Amino acid sequence: MAQSYAQIVVDVPTQQTNRPYTYDVPDELAAQVQPGVRVLVAFGHRSVLGYVVGLTEALPEDLTEAQVKDVLTVLDERPVLSSELLELAHDLAKKNFSFWVAFLALMLPTALKASYRKELTAKAGLSDSDRVAYLDGQKQVLVKMKAFSAKGWRAIRNLQKNGLLDVRTVVENQGKVKTELAYKTNADLEVLQKIDNELSKGAKQQRRLLNFAMAHPGQTFSKKDWQAQLDCSLASLNTAVNKGILEKVQVEVKRRPAIMGAKALSGSLQGQKKVLNDEQQAAYDRVTSAIEKGQNKVFLLEGITGSGKTEVYLQAAQKAIDRGEQVLFLVPEIALTPQMQRRVEERFGDKTALLHSGLSSGERYDEWRRIHDGQVQVVVGARSAVFAPLDRLGLIIVDEEHESSYSQSENPHYSARDVALFRANYHQAPVVLGSATPSLESRARAQKGVYELLTLTKRANPEASLPQVDIVDMRQVQLDRGDTNFSQELLDKLKAHLKRGEQAVLMLNRRGFSSFVMCRDCGYVPRDPNCNLAMTLHMDSRTLKCHYCDYQEPIPRICPACGSNRIRYYGTGTEKVETELQALLPDYPVIRLDQDTTRRKGAMGKALSDFGEKKAQILLGTQMVAKGLDFPDVTLVGVLNADTGLGLPDFRASEKTFQLLTQVAGRAGRAKAQGEVVIQTFNPEHYALKYAEKHDYEGFYRQEMAIRHAAEFPPYYYTIQIQCSSPDENRVSLQTAKIAAWLKKRLPKDVLLLGPSPRSIAKMKGRFFFQMILKMKKQNEADELLRDLVDRSQKADQDFRLEVRRDPVSFM
Numbered sequence: 064m065a066q067s068y069a070q071i072v073v074d075v076p077t078q079q080t081n082r083p084y085t086y087d088v089p090d091e092l093a094a095q096v097q098p099g100v101r102v103l104v105a106f107g108h109r110s111v112l113g114y115v116v117g118l119t120e121a122l123p124e125d126l127t128e129a130q131v132k133d134v135l136t137v138l139d140e141r142p143v144l145s146s147e148l149l150e151l152a153h154d155l156a157k158k159n160f161s162f163w164v165a166f167l168a169l170m171l172p173t174a175l176k177a178s179y180r181k182e183l184t185a186k187a188g189l190s191d192s193d194r195v196a197y198l199d200g201q202k203q204v205l206v207k208m209k210a211f212s213a214k215g216w217r218a219i220r221n222l223q224k225n226g227l228l229d230v231r232t233v234v235e236n237q238g239k240v241k242t243e244l245a246y247k248t249n250a251d252l253e254v255l256q257k258i259d260n261e262l263s264k265g266a267k268q269q270r271r272l273l274n275f276a277m278a279h280p281g282q283t284f285s286k287k288d289w290q291a292q293l294d295c296s297l298a299s300l301n302t303a304v305n306k307g308i309l310e311k312v313q314v315e316v317k318r319r320p321a322i323m324g325a326k327a328l329s330g331s332l333q334g335q336k337k338v339l340n341d342e343q344q345a346a347y348d349r350v351t352s353a354i355e356k357g358q359n360k361v362f363l364l365e366g367i368t369g370s371g372k373t374e375v376y377l378q379a380a381q382k383a384i385d386r387g388e389q390v391l392f393l394v395p396e397i398a399l400t401p402q403m404q405r406r407v408e409e410r411f412g413d414k415t416a417l418l419h420s421g422l423s424s425g426e427r428y429d430e431w432r433r434i435h436d437g438q439v440q441v442v443v444g445a446r447s448a449v450f451a452p453l454d455r456l457g458l459i460i461v462d463e464e465h466e467s468s469y470s471q472s473e474n475p476h477y478s479a480r481d482v483a484l485f486r487a488n489y490h491q492a493p494v495v496l497g498s499a500t501p502s503l504e505s506r507a508r509a510q511k512g513v514y515e516l517l518t519l520t521k522r523a524n525p526e527a528s529l530p531q532v533d534i535v536d537m538r539q540v541q542l543d544r545g546d547t548n549f550s551q552e553l554l555d556k557l558k559a560h561l562k563r564g565e566q567a568v569l570m571l572n573r574r575g576f577s578s579f580v581m582c583r584d585c586g587y588v589p590r591d592p593n594c595n596l597a598m599t600l601h602m603d604s605r606t607l608k609c610h611y612c613d614y615q616e617p618i619p620r621i622c623p624a625c626g627s628n629r630i631r632y633y634g635t636g637t638e639k640v641e642t643e644l645q646a647l648l649p650d651y652p653v654i655r656l657d658q659d660t661t662r663r664k665g666a667m668g669k670a671l672s673d674f675g676e677k678k679a680q681i682l683l684g685t686q687m688v689a690k691g692l693d694f695p696d697v698t699l700v701g702v703l704n705a706d707t708g709l710g711l712p713d714f715r716a717s718e719k720t721f722q723l724l725t726q727v728a729g730r731a732g733r734a735k736a737q738g739e740v741v742i743q744t745f746n747p748e749h750y751a752l753k754y755a756e757k758h759d760y761e762g763f764y765r766q767e768m769a770i771r772h773a774a775e776f777p778p779y780y781y782t783i784q785i786q787c788s789s790p791d792e793n794r795v796s797l798q799t800a801k802i803a804a805w806l807k808k809r810l811p812k813d814v815l816l817l818g819p820s821p822r823s824i825a826k827m828k829g830r831f832f833f834q835m836i837l838k839m840k841k842q843n844e845a846d847e848l849l850r851d852l853v854d855r856s857q858k859a860d861q862d863f864r865l866e867v868r869r870d871p872v873s874f875m
C-alpha cells in the first residue's frame with residue numbers, strides 16, 4: 064500500500080500556523096482519513112484538533128520522513144465538511160484577512176466543536192495548599208482552559224516543571240446524540256409462539272401485545288407509539304419485556320425546533336399556492352428557466368412590500384425541489400418570524416430544516432445532521448445557515464438582501480450574501496436577491512447588467528394598495544404640546560383606526576441613544592465606566608444599563624457633577640412610550656416587542672400570535688416590528704422618531720433610514736382596508752423621508768447614488784476598515800498613527816486612506832478603538848499589503864489587536 068500523507072489545518076489560530084501541515088497517515092487509519100474529517104494531531108508539545116483539507120501520496124520536498132508526525136486519531140466517521148466547504152473556507156480566509164481554521168470551525172455547529180480540557184494529576188510531593196488551589200483537593204481533575212487565569216496556568220506550569228503535577232490535554236467531542244427509550248419486538252417467532260402457549264387466559268393486555276409482536280416481529284416502536292397504538296400502560300410494556308415478548312432499546316431521536324406560537328397566527332397564512340399575477344409570473348419564469356438550465360445567474364428581485372416576493376421564492380423553490388435539488392433560503396434573523404417559518408413549513412413540511420439563533424445547541428446540531436444526512440430539501444435560516452452542508456443546491460434565495468445583519472462584523476468577518484454567490488457559482492445554480500429596498504451595491508450591479516433586475520410594482524393582494532404616508536414635524540408639536548411622543552395627528556388617527564376595530568403598529572427607532580439620563584442644569588450624562596456610553600434607563604428595575612456590556616447601576620437622584628436635583632431622563636424608550644400611550648388611550652391594551660420583552664425563548668412568537676388573535680390592537684416595538692410581519696388588520700403604522708438613525712457617523716445613515724421607513728410602512732394596509740402611515744420627525748425636509756413618503760425607491764436610489772459619487776463612497780468605491788484596539792489609549796493612538804504612516808508610504812497612489820480616528824464608540828469592554836478607512840476603485844488593490852500588515856501585527860504585543868474588515872456595514 065502506498066504511503067500517504069494528509070494536509071491538515073490545525074486548530075491554532077495564529078498567522079504563523081495559518082497553513083496546512085503535513086502529517087503521516089498510519090495504515091490502520093488510512094480508510095478513515097479523508098478530506099473533511101477532523102483529527103487529533105500532535106502539534107509542538109500539545110495534541111490539537113485538526114481539519115484534513117487534502118491528501119498526498121508523496122512527501123513534500125522540503126520535509127524528511129523524520130520531521131513528519133502521525134495522525135493520532137480520527138474524530139469523524141465520515142467527512143463533516145465537503146470539498147466545496149473546504150474550498151470556501153480557504154477562499155474566505157484569504158479574502159477576509161482571517162484564519163483558515165476560524166472559517167472551518169465556523170461552518171460546523173458548536174456542538175461539534177471540540178472543547179479542550181486539561182487533566183491535572185497530583186504527583187508525590189505536591190503540597191496540600193497547591194492541591195486545594197489547583198485540584199480542588201483531589202488526586203485528579205479535568206478542568207476547562209478558562210478554569211484558571213494566566214497567572215494560575217503559569218503556576219501550574221511551574222508545578223509541572225518541578226515534577227509535582229502531571230498535565231495532559233484532553234479533547235472532548237461535544238456532539239451528543241439524544242436517545243430515547245423504545246421497545247423492540249422479539250424477532251424469533253418460535254419463541255413468541257411458545258410464550259403464546261404459556262400465556263394465561265386473563266392476561267388480555269399481554270395477549271394483545273403478543274399478537275402485535277407476532278404480526279411485526281423484530282420491529283422497533285417508541286414508547287409513545289406503543290401507547291398510542293395499543294393503548295397499553297407502561298407497566299404492561301415492562302411485563303412484556305420480562306416475558307421476552309419485547310426488548311428495551313435506545314433509539315436516536317432528532318430534536319426538531321417547534322414553531323412557537325405559530326399555530327394561532329393570523330388567517331392570511333394559507334399554505335396553498337397562489338395563482339401568480341403577471342409580474343410575479345414573469346419573475347418566476349426567469350428564475351425557473353435558470354434553474355432548469357443549471358445557470359449561475361444572479362437575479363435582483365426588487366418588489367415593493369407586499370408585492371408577493373415570498374410567493375415567488377416559494378414557487379421557484381418548489382421547481383428546484385421537483386428536480387431533486389435543494390434550496391437554501393436565507394432571511395435576516397429579525398425577519399425570521401414565526402409567520403415566515405410557518406409559511407415555509409406548510410409548503411415543504413418535514414423536508415425543511417430551520418437554523419436560527421433561537422435554537423439550543425442540541426437542536427442546532429440535530430438540524431445540521433438532518434441536512435448532512437441528506438434528509439432535507441429546504442434550509443431556512445439566518446446568516447450562518449449559508450454554510451449548511453447541502454450538496455445538491457439548485458437555488459439560493461437571499462430575502463431582504465440589503466440587511467446589514469448578513470455581514471458578520473465579529474471575527475472572522477464575512478458576508479453571507481457573498482458566500483451565497485460563491486456557493487451558487489460552485490453548484491451552477493441561480494441566486495435570487497430580493498428586497499423592497501435593495502442595497503445600493505446590488506441595485507447598481509443590476510444597473511450595469513451584472514445582475515438581472517426583476518421588478519414587482521403592485522401589491523399582490525389585488526384588493527390592497529400602498530398606504531398613504533404623512534410626515535409630521537415634531538419641532539412644532541413639541542412647541543405646542545410640550546414633551547410628548549405623540550403628535551395630535553397620530554393620536555387622532557390611532558383613535559379612528561382603533562375605533563373601527565383595526566390594528567396599529569408603532570415603531571420607536573432605537574438606533575442611536577435615546578433613553579438616557581441628563582442633568583438639566585449642567586448637561587451631565589451618566590456613562591458606564593467600561594464603554595463610556597450613555598446608559599439606557601430601565602424603569603422596571605429602576606436602573607441604568609449599558610447595552611453593550613450590560614453594566615448597570617441605580618438611577619442617580621442628584622447630579623454627581625454639579626449637585627443639582629434636576630437630573631432627569633431624556634429621550635425615550637419603549638417602556639416610557641407604553642406608559643404615555645396607556646395614559647392617552649386607557650381602553651386599548653398594548654403588546655410591546657423589544658429586546659427586553661423577547662429575551663425569553665418563544666416570547667416573540669407568543670407576542671405575535673397574541674397580536675394576530677387580536678388580544679391587543681396596538682403593537683409597539685423597536686425595529687423588530689418593521690420586518691416581515693403580515694397582519695391583514697393592521698391599517699395604521701406610526702413611526703415615533705424617524706430621525707435617530709440619521710445622525711450616525713456612517714455614510715449609509717440615509718440609506719438605512721429610508722430602508723427602515725419603507726419596511727415599516729409596508730406593514731400597513733396589506734389587505735382590503737386602506738392603510739395609513741404617520742412618520743414623526745425633527746427633519747421633515749430630509750430626502751430619505753421625502754422619498755419614503757412617496758414610496759419612491761428608484762428616486763431615492765438616483766439621488767443617493769449622486770451623493771455617493773460626489774463623496775467617493777460605495778458603490779463607486781470599495782471600502783476596507785482597519786480597526787486597532789488596546790486597553791491602553793495612548794498606545795493604540797500612537798500605534799495606529801504609525802501604521803497609518805507605514806501604509807501611506809506603501810499604498811498604491813489611487814487608494815485613499817481616511818483617519819485614523821477614534822471610533823464613535825471609542826471605548827468598549829475596557830478597550831479603546833481607532834479606525835482607518837481605505838477607499839479604492841479596484842477591489843483587491845491593497846490585499847497584499849494588508850496581509851503583510853496583519854502578519855506584522857500578529858507579532859506585536861498581546862494587548863494590541865488589529866482587524867481588517869472588507870466592505871464594512873457599520874462604522875460605529
Ligand code: ADP
Pocket residue numbers: 331337338339340343366367368369370371372373374375523524525693
Ligand atoms: P412580500 O414578500 O413581497 O412582502 P408576500 O409574498 O408576503 O410579499 O405577499 C404579501 C401578501 O400577498 C401575502 O399575504 C400573500 O399571501 C399574498 N399574495 C402573494 N401572492 C399573491 C397572489 N398571486 N395572489 C393573491 N395573494 C397573493
Ligand code: ZN
Pocket residue numbers: 591592593594595596609610611612613614828
Ligand atoms: Zn458598558
